[in-house]
Amino acid sequence: MTVLEQRGSSRNESYWPAPPPAWRPRVDPAPLLPDAEPYRLLGTDAAGQVGSGLLTELYGHLVRGRRYNAQATALTRQGRLAVYPSSTGQEACQVAAALVLEERDWLFPSYRDTLAAVARGLDPVAALTLLRGDWHTGYDPREHRIAPLCTPLATQLPHAVGLAHAARLKGDDVVALAMVGDGGTSEGDFHEALNFAAVWQAPVVFLVQNNGFAISVPLAKQSAAPSLAHKAVGYGMPGRLVDGNDAPALHEVLSEAVERARRGGGPTLVEAITYRMEAHTNADDATRYRTDDEVDEWRGHDPIALVERELSERGLLSDELAQQVRDGAEELAAGLRDRMNQDPALDPMDLFAHVYAEPTSQLREQEAQLRAELAAEAADAGAAQGRGANDTTGKERP
Amino acid sequence: MTVLEQRGSSRNESYWPAPPPAWRPRVDPAPLLPDAEPYRLLGTDAAGQVGSGLLTELYGHLVRGRRYNAQATALTRQGRLAVYPSSTGQEACQVAAALVLEERDWLFPSYRDTLAAVARGLDPVAALTLLRGDWHTGYDPREHRIAPLCTPLATQLPHAVGLAHAARLKGDDVVALAMVGDGGTSEGDFHEALNFAAVWQAPVVFLVQNNGFAISVPLAKQSAAPSLAHKAVGYGMPGRLVDGNDAPALHEVLSEAVERARRGGGPTLVEAITYRMEAHTNADDATRYRTDDEVDEWRGHDPIALVERELSERGLLSDELAQQVRDGAEELAAGLRDRMNQDPALDPMDLFAHVYAEPTSQLREQEAQLRAELAAEAADAGAAQGRGANDTTGKERP
Amino acid sequence: MTATATEAGRKPVSMAQALNRALRDAMADDPAVHVMGEDVGELGGVFRITDGLVKEFGEERCGDTPLAEAGILGTAVGMAMYGLRPVVEMQFDAFAYPGFEQLISHVARMRNRTRGAMPLPLTIRVPYGGGIGGVEHHSDSSEAYYLATPGLQVVTPATVADAYGLLRAAIASDDPVVFLEPKRLYWSRADWSPDAPAPVAPLGRAEIRRPGSSATLITYGPSLPVCMEAAEAATAEGWDLEVLDLRSLQPFDDETVCASVRRTGRAVVVHEASGFGGPGGEIAARVTERCFHHLEAPVLRVAGFDIPYPPPMLERHHLPGVDRILDTVGRLQWEADWTEGSGD
Amino acid sequence: MTATATEAGRKPVSMAQALNRALRDAMADDPAVHVMGEDVGELGGVFRITDGLVKEFGEERCGDTPLAEAGILGTAVGMAMYGLRPVVEMQFDAFAYPGFEQLISHVARMRNRTRGAMPLPLTIRVPYGGGIGGVEHHSDSSEAYYLATPGLQVVTPATVADAYGLLRAAIASDDPVVFLEPKRLYWSRADWSPDAPAPVAPLGRAEIRRPGSSATLITYGPSLPVCMEAAEAATAEGWDLEVLDLRSLQPFDDETVCASVRRTGRAVVVHEASGFGGPGGEIAARVTERCFHHLEAPVLRVAGFDIPYPPPMLERHHLPGVDRILDTVGRLQWEADWTEGSGD
């Protein structure tokens, strides 16, 4: 018997039942697709929409941010930071990410996003603790609602989704904004996080800072997509493409995404096109993989210059304002420099204190061992001071 | 000094340089997007395009495939297979995947895709070795150009990309077709594989068999995307949506994708909408998560019935053909049953033979240990046979 | 299976049921407890450990996730950051591997990197081990990976009562726990009720399951019933074996283990995981460090071979069985005329 | 750093250069050798180990990949399936974790699951270990994970000559090799030329770096120079320490190790990885199993603490140093009046 016969439809009867309903797209893809061109305000007819108050606020943050970046880089040269991944050139992304959030919202930064944390109000010394090297995280994430700066790429994204989901389950009106680089979008964790977010309709905003490079690898070797924002439709969330150096444009797009998430509208993927003006970190040599011309081209599209130009066209860039902003930035930098020039307090016993809620017996043994070693070291050092300086027992060994 | 002044452009000069070129979408997304409706041929006006030869060939394979599935399931009841994940209802996907490939091409099946391997010409006993449990892979993948059946979800996809890429680097005209389920698309490896494929423009075709469920989890809890084929644009490859129960339609879409890959046109993502008619495996209880009504609805869109109907409308479904096809299927099933009813040859020493090219000294020690144990077991068994049957020394323990 | 064989039919509660009950009670006691994973909802998990939870507590408390283990662990981290107590199911041992970056780099370290500000009360249930006739990737004993990761607690029950008690304790712990469930014991049964006294077993305490004087078998999880059987069989050879169930591999109960070995003077570590680089090395080494002059013989190991887990038809040769354990006990240098090399 | 300090300025070849030369020579000798990873192209890798390869062999032979470690390993598996010999770079130890499913479930098992039909000649280079002032996730000693995975070879050079010789041998091996490069020794230098005799070191052979009679220090990779320094310092205490460089952790050279320990009667295992569940447990256990009656004292371990790798300003306290090694040697029960417990 043929299958048709089994199903009771006779041979030559031309009967084609309608396919089951799993057929039609479950949501309309059109509104999820990004525009062909990144969204811009500055330098376009729509620039006038931007309130002068916001423009001035952004300006202050951007200038402070640039100064902060310069200061942090200087601190690497003075040996006060182990390493610094600068966000110079990306200040609009950093600042907008911070400003669009309410106090109760959460920020999930990557290693490059200390400025976003600072713009959110975190003490810069706390933000830089990881990079100074006295501890991994220099602040209480719950107090500031800033997750630890995250180094393993894209791994912070599922955290943001889980946290936002948990907040929603608890009935709290909290949005999470998570930052990731263009390179980070290639990681499996990016994919899994966006998928969970969309399935759960979690209140998360994903901000991809597409700065053109993952260390030395240019975007063209990272992705063949029309844009990274085009990934959104594959999860069923809107993708937005925006000029990442146009602070008011980014502020608007992110604000909309945050509001949408808050309203229960689910996650959004925002791709901000920007450029990293410095090397990957102070330890990197960018001349190996990109030309000065390319960097110069982007200097012409500087996020601070764009806002300055608009302020200036509106006649708002007074010497007074410029001075005041500059002073604020210098003050931040001076305070940072002074405080980072002090050696941080270190307690080797911290090594054992936070591995578990209660140290295991092993850890207590090891703590005692280190304590004894340090005591012996100190005794030797004391003895050596008495004897003279050629005793090496207490010398630091890596 | 403001940034503008540094850059030498004076305050009120209204000068907005063009943004750098990283702006426009790098490829046109439109042709990468799937159609709104799955592509169909049978039951549409375009059905006539399908050659009768192909239709008849597909029919034979589909009927054999269904019979193969039934036989394999029966073998689980007889304890001859440890487990069987049936592809009943998905035969069109299995068959089309096999038929669109040239001999030199590679197939990357998942655990559910033994039928695809069989349709490609692999001995069914070799295809089922994994599920019988005498060894992990029952055939030489290089001989058949069929990768080992892959259980960890989506992990076979990067293998397919790497193999296809390697073949292209070597100048070989080889395409890889990799199969994955709807659930598997959520895994990070899916994402990473598709991205590598697109960046490398590797000659790969990804076939997603969207059968509506990942074990018990329905698609709606797996993805919020308009369709899974909409993921393609986010990698910069075409996404195609096709009726996975319409064998000629799927054959056409996959053939096009294979040809495109062969021509150097890069990878394609094909989503085939289908349905798993049986439980996840014989060990699963599908009544826990889906209704009989849903299953019945899909029975009306059976892949074999669709082809039969078309053959029948063309007057090609002669009793002779039906009989011949049925006979072929029965022959396959009978051979399979007979051969699977023999105990496979087992050599415990195989455990040590293929861990490394040369067994390490540890492995040689362990091999000697097991050899001695087996000798002692055999001696005991011999002695027991002499003595009587109540000695348990040699009894099997898990 | 051994355990099923010896305990079956006796009394009604299986390990799977005890685990299910532990989840249910934990969820009822604390609204912060959320169960998540692949197929944990309507299906109740492929082993039915989460059976009925979605009905009782709703999808928000016991939800199917998309099929992505790093995503499951990663989102659970975020949920724990917000104060929930996620209980995550990894469907099988080998399918936890995609989540290893989240596990090693985040789950194990979050408390430490935030100086205790952000503990992660997260339980990761992993059905593990072989002996169930599973095809490849369904029978791994992956505990060595977890043990090498400071910041994780690693716990594994071997009895029905412990299945309940240790799972309750794991969920109550403010630190992440990898909770290894011996698949082959899911259907082992025992006379047990959660209303028995002290149903919540403390983490980090080993338990002597059979006192003895000749030598100590140190084991855990799926190998406990095998060791018990071996100890019974050993009496025929004149050996009175002590059987010690570690229950918690991290924290490790040096005190109980060393007290036993000092008493018996001989020890064999038994586990299914491959020997090389497996838990037995650590256990043997630390026992030797601490009890050297009490040892009449080196601490020996009976472990899975140093091979990928075998196909089902060959697994019985791989798994530590009674004979192999007794053979090894026999090599603990009972004779005076012992010569070097016989310990190999 | 110790090694740099003791060897610096002597002669021109650094370990980084030797590794680079090994890659270059392997690529020149065999067109099947392909180098791939993040930043291995124009940048030459963040440690410059692949410097110049893209210029010499083109992007197809030395290509930057997208940023995805499972993808890198997974595509490398596919390339090896087609007959290439991929040499993959994981940028740092902790960034290999996203690839662990591919590593454990495929890389380590492909030969076995296909009965030898599909070997995977794949080299996975992993810069590992601490002492370079790196921030979190940049200093892990992850060798325990690899050791617990049958099917992998695990190799780590400690000298400039071995960096070349072992890497050549790893690439020539028909089995997958996890090639662990001690980051802190990248800039150590030695007088060495690849034209010296036998530049390709055989895998699986340990090497005595300093003969001695009092006790054996068993070590590898980044801890070798520390052990050498400790051995020098120990002469002042009257100890003549033998220093043994394992070079290959899998295969493990029981023969050389046991011969040494039988000779000296005492041993200390030294490594940076955390002690609990680390390689030292396996090493101590197998040495004890094989050499028990030659041992005057338990095999002790000097290892990283059982904590997540510390921030740079505290790492010196974590890493095994000369003093800690000598203290431990001092606990090898040299006195007649030794009492149990002092070995803890």
Ligand SMILES: Cc1ncc(C[n+]2csc(CCOP(=O)(O)OP(=O)(O)O)c2C)c(N)n1
């Ligand atoms: C999982 C993982 N792999 C590799 C690295 C090493 N790494 C650090 S930054 C970086 C490049 C990241 O590029 P992108 O995501 O574009 O961010 P950007 O640095 O440009 O801000 C790499 C490869 C890492 N931190 N984590």
Ligand SMILES: Cc1ncc(C[n+]2csc(CCOP(=O)(O)OP(=O)(O)O)c2C)c(N)n1
């Ligand atoms: C990495 C991984 N996680 C979990 C599993 C367990 N598992 C086996 S099949 C399956 C469902 C797969 O669903 P889908 O991808 O849709 O394929 P289908 O079974 O429907 O063909 C799951 C969760 C697995 N094999 N691998």
Ligand SMILES: [Mg+2]
């Ligand atoms: Mg970038």
Ligand SMILES: [Mg+2]
């Ligand atoms: Mg499915």
